[in-house]
Amino acid sequence: MTQDELKQAVARAAIDYVPQGIIGVGTGSTANFFVDELAKIKGRFDGAVASSEATAQRLKGHGIAVYELNEVGELEVYVDGADEITVNMHMIKGGGGALTREKIVAACSRKFICLADKSKLVDVLGRFPLPVEVIPMARSYVAREMVKLGGQPRLREGFVTDNGNLILDVHGLNIMNPVEMETSLNQIVGVVTNGLFARRGADVLLLGTPEGVKTMRA
Numbered sequence: 288m289t290q291d292e293l294k295q296a297v298a299r300a301a302i303d304y305v306p307q308g309i310i311g312v313g314t315g316s317t318a319n320f321f322v323d324e325l326a327k328i329k330g331r332f333d334g335a336v337a338s339s340e341a342t343a344q345r346l347k348g349h350g351i352a353v354y355e356l357n358e359v360g361e362l363e364v365y366v367d368g369a370d371e372i373t374v375n376m377h378m379i380k381g382g383g384g385a386l387t388r389e390k391i392v393a394a395c396s397r398k399f400i401c402l403a404d405k406s407k408l409v410d411v412l413g414r415f416p417l418p419v420e421v422i423p424m425a426r427s428y429v430a431r432e433m434v435k436l437g438g439q440p441r442l443r444e445g446f447v448t449d450n451g452n453l454i455l456d457v458h459g460l461n462i463m464n465p466v467e468m469e470t471s472l473n474q475i476v477g478v479v480t481n482g483l484f485a486r487r488g489a490d491v492l493l494l495g496t497p498e499g500v501k502t503m504r505a
């Protein structure tokens with residue numbers, strides 16, 4: 288099976304978790320497959336909150352109602368992909384640059400369903416460079432702080448987030464304690480959001496493998 292077929296399989300499996308009301312929807316190629324699956328059942332739920340402008344456009348393109356998070360309050364379920372995930376349900380996210388809105392929608396959701404193909408399951412986070420969204424004027428300062436932590440930050444060239452900020456992709460971090468690292472990165476002035484989703488990890492992982500979709504829980 289190709290990686291896209293594995294992503295499609297987990298997207299299909301996630302349909303079982305769609306509530307009747309409003310669902311939170313993430314960003315990226317796996318989330319896109321999920322949006323396409325949602326389109327097939329659009330009469331069965333009320334609409335969605337999107338974690339990015341790109342996802343909002345895709346949802347609207349399918350005729351699915353898109354709501355502002357502030358209009359709806361708490362969500363029952365948030366469905367999104369990940370760049371890396373461990374069996375402890377800690378993740379690196381933000382490969383698509385939507386980490387801030389993803390973290391906000393995840394925080395407002397009772398259940399986080401992570402969709403991933405088997406290449407995303409890792410023992411230790413950090414092979415995938417950690418995305419860090421920064422306020423533009425703090426870019427160099429935050430980069431120096433990342434070097435102090437042992438990372439090699441690289442500016443994501445030509446990319447501006449939906450919030451008007453920049454992304455530093457930090458290579459070479461060995462993230463043995465994701466909760467601690469997420470907390471300390473949050474303390475750096477100028478950091479908007481870091482791509483560690485450990486304090487609020489996933490509740491359910493739907494993992495695409497050639498043998499079928501495996502369900503793992505926190």
Ligand code: 5RP
Nearest residue numbers: 315316317368381382383385
């Ligand atoms: C976007 C994300 C995505 O969930 C992550 O990058 C995975 O993307 P894909 O499903 O394309 O592999 O965090 O900001």
